[in-house]
Amino acid sequence: MLNIVVCIKQVPMVTELPWDERTGTLRRDLASGMMNPACKHALEAALQIKEKFGANVAALTMGPPAAEEILREALAMGTNRGILISDKRLAGSDTYATSLILAAAIKKECPRCDLILCGAYTSDSETAQVGPQLAEELNLPAAAYAENMEINGRTLRVRRLVDNFRETLEMEFPALVTVSMEKYLPRYTTLAGLENAFVGGNISIYDADDLGISDKATERQCSRTHVRKVYLRKAQKENVVLTGTAAAVVNEFLNKYENKISAAIGKTIEEKKPGNE
């Protein structure tokens, strides 16, 4: 039977998340949490593998105590156990620190896992870094932005979308895959599942001491990046009306916006311009 760990993250419900225009920060206090959508797809992928091949699926998250909620949700969907790493000393970890902490938790709790699945990116920061960094830390083969997975014995075949083409990779277990939102549409949770997740659900909570990382894994020592400022980009849109003959309008348009168009399409349009004296 396969052992799968799915790393999930609690993010603010996007539709509810207002900005504080004055301070330029997100008003996280006003938003309730939810499971990051791509993480939910990763979880669905794990559950489909479980249904097809048989697997032990553990959901792992790091966050404040309230992040227990997404572990309960994962249990309700069909996960076997939930692991929460919660410690104030770990608050504010960047993606690098997060991957170190998750790696420590996996080494301690699931040392023999065959497959680690992560969401390809989170809706709140969209760095897409934690999965690949975690694979580095654990020294595992990895594929990011996976659309589809096939398992044949100990071989995992992954189809992933890269820019404008798809590529198919094969790797041996143990491996790490980050799952995109193309496929693996998450199932609805059953009410009985939700009830069971709370009444009998298996959830373990650990702090940095439990993982043996309290000496090095605090934010200051471990995080390589620090957020200096978050701000809302102001869109600068204006309507421009060009008048004149068609040729004149096209010329004026190209003269005015040539650089922007070239940048957008990634090639120069100089020689295709009509007579431009």
Place this chain on the structure above:
Amino acid sequence: MQYNPCMKHQLIRNSVRHFAETELEPVAAQIDRNATYPLDIIEKMRPLNYFGLQVPKEFGGAELDSISAAIVVEEISRVCAAVGLCVTVHNGVAVYPFLKYATQEQKETYLPKLASGEVIGAFSLTEANAGSDAGSVETTAVKNGSKYILNGTKIFVTNGGVCDVALIFALTGSDQKHPQSSVFIVESNYPGFLRGELEDLCGMRANPVSSLFFEDCPVPEGNLLGKLGDGMKIGLTTLDNGRIGVAAQALGIAQGALEAAVKYAKERQQFKKPIASLQTIQNYIADMATEQTAARLLLYHACSLKDQGAPFSCEASMAKLYCSTVAAKITSLAVQIHGGYGYSKEYNVERYFRDAKVTEIYEGTSEIQRMVIARAVLSQLIL
């Protein structure tokens, strides 16, 4: 480890809301307009335990606590009250009497099918001459060998057009003073079980409300629910429970209307500013939100009494009375805040306004709730 009940309730709310917004919201206005029962969506709800909210797990239910069950009904009704009605009637007054009064054999026969939603339930007390006066039922059940033969007509049966099993209240005799009624489990495939045309109603239009006719309909004697003559007792206990469901439904409709009103008030510009910046509109919204919260707390209070096994009849009536009154008021103000647009079918508040009204009428009118509450209060030695 111990779990936090608030976290559970929040997760159930989010989960049902996600389902309702994904599946029901896109069709809610249309199925209301065309009065269509959304069978395809009901099919999707079945494996998710929406039809076995409080049925024990051994019979395939979710075995939810009463606040969780109320939240489920709230969240469905917030998006589509007619489907909320289907769920709350099925769970609250069709399944609940099985949990409370059925024999082990009846439970084993019916509960798994009811809990999975394979079988949809209905509860039929109301007749042309028996509404608030539940003692005036005229449908009869006469013993003939090992069967009871049913004759009579039930009206305004929620889920009537689609139910597979209905609990029918019928006269089975009388003592010196009072007619004696009993409750029968009647399957829709019994001979003599006939459905009337669907009612053309003001609100809740996607629910197939109809009359049911019984013409020499034979019911096995094993399908008597509870004891002979228990009709009034079962009816009243069931309605106490049903009132919690209708209160939850009213609350959900009010929630939908409140959210729509707040959104519109922030968007709608008059006098070169959003109408939400006008004090009159702010006063409306403050009152709506306050009464909505008070109603919710009253409902959850009734739910927690029920889960403790304490008497909850009076509190269920209070919750039903208050939630439905608040729903009628909030939906009316939501239309008012929308102005002319609120009176148009283009906006959901028009539907909420129609749907809310009936919560003041069915499962005991507001007048009957006041009667129940007053009786309970006046009979107490210490208030």
